[in-house]
Amino acid sequence: MTLQDMPIRRKLMTIILLISGVVSVLTCGAFFAYDFLTFRESLLAGFTLRGRMIAANSTAALAFENVDDATEVLSALAADPHVTAAGLYDRHGRLFARYPAGLADAALPPRPNGTGFHFDRSHLVVLTPVAQGDQPLGTLYLESDLQAINERFARYGLIVVLVMAVSFAVAYLLSRLLEKQVSQPIRALADTARAVAARRDYSVRAPRHGADELGLLTDAFNQMLEEIQALHADLERRVGERTAELAEANKELQRRRAELQSLFESLPGLYLILTPDHRIVTASDAYLQATLTRREDIIGRGLFEVFPDNPGDPAADGVRNLRASLERVAAQRASDTMAIQKYDVRRPDGTWEERFWSPVNSPLLDADQRLLYLIHRVEDVTEFVRRKARDAAGGENLRVRLEQMEAESFRNSQQVQAANRQLEAANAELEAFSYSVSHDLRAPLRHVQGYIQMLNREVQGQLGDKARRYLQTIGDAAREMGMLIDDLLAFSRMGRTELRETEVDLVRLAGEVRSALAESTTGREITWRFAALPRVRGDASMLRQALANLLGNAVKYSRNCAAAEIELGCDGEEDGRRVFFVRDNGAGFDMRYAHKLFGVFQRLHRADQFEGTGIGLAIVRRIVTRHGGRTWAEGQPGAGATFYFTLTPVPNDAP
Amino acid sequence: MPLLIAARRGPWFSGARRGRCLRLGLLLVMVLATGRAADYDTSREYQLKAVFLYNFGRFVTWPPAAFPAPTSPFIIGVLGQDPFGAALDQAVQGEAIEGHPLAVQRYRRVADARDSHILFISASEAGRIEEVVAALAARPVLTVCDGDRPGWRGVMIHFRTENRRIHLQINLAATKVAGLTVSSKLLRPAEIVAAEGPP
Numbered sequence: 001m002t003l004q005d006m007p008i009r010r011k012l013m014t015i016i017l018l019i020s021g022v023v024s025v026l027t028c029g030a031f032f033a034y035d036f037l038t039f040r041e042s043l044l045a046g047f048t049l050r051g052r053m054i055a056a057n058s059t060a061a062l063a064f065e066n067v068d069d070a071t072e073v074l075s076a077l078a079a080d081p082h083v084t085a086a087g088l089y090d091r092h093g094r095l096f097a098r099y100p101a102g103l104a105d106a107a108l109p110p111r112p113n114g115t116g117f118h119f120d121r122s123h124l125v126v127l128t129p130v131a132q133g134d135q136p137l138g139t140l141y142l143e144s145d146l147q148a149i150n151e152r153f154a155r156y157g158l159i160v161v162l163v164m165a166v167s168f169a170v171a172y173l174l175s176r177l178l179e180k181q182v183s184q185p186i187r188a189l190a191d192t193a194r195a196v197a198a199r200r201d202y203s204v205r206a207p208r209h210g211a212d213e214l215g216l217l218t219d220a221f222n223q224m225l226e227e228i229q230a231l232h233a234d235l236e237r238r239v240g241e242r243t244a245e246l247a248e249a250n251k252e253l254q255r256r257r258a259e260l261q262s263l264f265e266s267l268p269g270l271y272l273i274l275t276p277d278h279r280i281v282t283a284s285d286a287y288l289q290a291t292l293t294r295r296e297d298i299i300g301r302g303l304f305e306v307f308p309d310n311p312g313d314p315a316a317d318g319v320r321n322l323r324a325s326l327e328r329v330a331a332q333r334a335s336d337t338m339a340i341q342k343y344d345v346r347r348p349d350g351t352w353e354e355r356f357w358s359p360v361n362s363p364l365l366d367a368d369q370r371l372l373y374l375i376h377r378v379e380d381v382t383e384f385v386r387r388k389a390r391d392a393a394g395g396e397n398l399r400v401r402l403e404q405m406e407a408e409s410f411r412n413s414q415q416v417q418a419a420n421r422q423l424e425a426a427n428a429e430l431e432a433f434s435y436s437v438s439h440d441l442r443a444p445l446r447h448v449q450g451y452i453q454m455l456n457r458e459v460q461g462q463l464g465d466k467a468r469r470y471l472q473t474i475g476d477a478a479r480e481m482g483m484l485i486d487d488l489l490a491f492s493r494m495g496r497t498e499l500r501e502t503e504v505d506l507v508r509l510a511g512e513v514r515s516a517l518a519e520s521t522t523g524r525e526i527t528w529r530f531a532a533l534p535r536v537r538g539d540a541s542m543l544r545q546a547l548a549n550l551l552g553n554a555v556k557y558s559r560n561c562a563a564a565e566i567e568l569g570c571d572g573e574e575d576g577r578r579v580f581f582v583r584d585n586g587a588g589f590d591m592r593y594a595h596k597l598f599g600v601f602q603r604l605h606r607a608d609q610f611e612g613t614g615i616g617l618a619i620v621r622r623i624v625t626r627h628g629g630r631t632w633a634e635g636q637p638g639a640g641a642t643f644y645f646t647l648t649p650v651p652n653d654a655p
Numbered sequence: 656m657p658l659l660i661a662a663r664r665g666p667w668f669s670g671a672r673r674g675r676c677l678r679l680g681l682l683l684v685m686v687l688a689t690g691r692a693a694d695y696d697t698s699r700e701y702q703l704k705a706v707f708l709y710n711f712g713r714f715v716t717w718p719p720a721a722f723p724a725p726t727s728p729f730i731i732g733v734l735g736q737d738p739f740g741a742a743l744d745q746a747v748q749g750e751a752i753e754g755h756p757l758a759v760q761r762y763r764r765v766a767d768a769r770d771s772h773i774l775f776i777s778a779s780e781a782g783r784i785e786e787v788v789a790a791l792a793a794r795p796v797l798t799v800c801d802g803d804r805p806g807w808r809g810v811m812i813h814f815r816t817e818n819r820r821i822h823l824q825i826n827l828a829a830t831k832v833a834g835l836t837v838s839s840k841l842l843r844p845a846e847i848v849a850a851e852g853p854p
Contacts, residue, residue, distance in 0.1 A: 056840075057840070057843070059840055060714060060838070060840040060841050060843050060844050061843065061844055063707075063710040063713065063714070064707060064710065064821075064823060064841075064844050064845075065703065065820075065821075066822075066844035068844075069843055069844040073843075132710075132713045132714065132840075133713055133752075133753070135713055
């Protein structure tokens, strides 16, 4: 393990022991070397001194050639056990006396070789001149073994080893005691950090050991933990609150949903809700009862899978008719009332029961006119059909008659539907036909009106009140019929006439329309607001007609307002077309009937409240549709209405 | 060599060493029979003694008054018949002691020897030894003689030859009277004798 990866405790110990070890080795080495040199020096000095003394004592022995005396002088060396050999040479270099007494000649050099000293491997040799005054008398040869040095070194080595061992042990113990001061707080910090990371437990705290940097670090760490803990707790509290709120809201929703569900299911009518692809979403209890089904068996399944035609009835076309009606509803976003249908239901035992129904299919749209659901409402008219048949039979031979009637009625309805299909096929033809009929109707109607006027003048003052009122009613009806014919003509014309597209300034057209309306708005306070509008591509006369109908409606339905406000504006874009609107603060309407607004002869107000033919908005829709746009309306009873239409703007034409 | 025999008489006939005496006597007869060998021995002995005389100058300190001048000679004198021959002259040739050149003087009369520093009194003066010693009394002259004879006690250093080796006897009291300081080193190999009483 490298020092870098060691735990901090071992790192500190290693560093301390390494330093103390190096220091003690260096110190001991230095002492050792110093002592070695000093001891050698002192050994040499002592030995040299000893030699000098012996030399001084042996001068007389040499001068007077007294071997005994010389031997005796040398024998004093016995006090030093390290002296291995000694020899006294006279001034001619001849060996004169020796020590120890029986020493072999070979142990001593034959002649003294100069003076001074030298160390060899195992001995120290000192050669000292012997002289009395200035007269040289000879040379003293002294030889000592180095056992003293070796012994001392051995002793010294032992001491060094002991000192190092003891100091290492002491350093180890001390470092064990002292490293805790540093490592313990760090380890405590590390343990705490590990605990926090592993358990996400922000409540633990690192223990504080002192006021040094580690203490500061510990404090900072603990403070950080405290903040995290507080944040964490706050976060958890808020999550808890939010969860509780959501759960509460969810419960409320569930409750309301269940409420609505049960409300719907307990409706007295026979309702079936379908997705746009004809899957059953839900059904009212009454519907289930009437069709002999159970809710759990039909929810989520396809309508025609659940209710197929009776296979025993080759003429059955309930499925085909219902599918066609539903498709019409989806395409036109409008309700479709079907003729009475024979549509048998299957009993749970698999047999079939004959039933007659009167269905109405309606779309359920969202704010953007997208189809959400199809509402299929039926009435079980089986009893009614049978009673009629029974009545027609006149009571006698009732059963046969009834069956005949049923067959006839069914045949009739079959014929009606065939005629319907023929009618659809001849629709375009009829359009042209109705135009010419309407046109042709105008001439006799004008005759009627003209003769009524002439009759009025002719019989002036001769008629009673009753007769005059009859005449008045005939005149009103004729005028109303004239208006109806005019509107039908206009409506028909809008479908047939060719578009002559130019660049149209809607504001200018609106100005013209306002001028035309001036007569009918005399005495009323109306604030007109025409915004700056982009020029559009379209047929000017058709668009004038559309604007006339919309602004005319606005004037008409704001009639009961003290201060009417009518606004023509532009608001956003849709599919590359600009969205325009006409807004008034008049009578408004109920949004539930918004889909009916643009139908022919569809009126939301009674004729005695607001006069009209019920064709104006149908004309507007036809004009806008022919220009590729679409129309819709928003309103609220008593708070005004806004009619939107989209048209293609002239490219690069700023509003 | 009657001198040597006389010198060793006492101890030799003490009884314990009779056998050894006989062998020595035999040796002496052989030595005396060959005169040349005896001559060689004698000259060898006096060569040593000449060196010894010279060496005394190193181990004995004279009072400053003994030298008239710093370079005045250091005189080694021989009183009476000279036994050294040329040996003494050879020993001191060219030598000096503490700046004083060595010189050898031979005296017939003791009165002439009063200025010498070391004086060897030959055996020929045996008849008047007491007179000689008296004449030199209180003079800083180191007197040296052969052997150990009655009446010669006043001489300061005696050469005593034993076993063909020369031993020294020093009359320390006499040297003190003469104002001479004898180095303790010299006393190591020497035998100190009393001034009076039997030898």
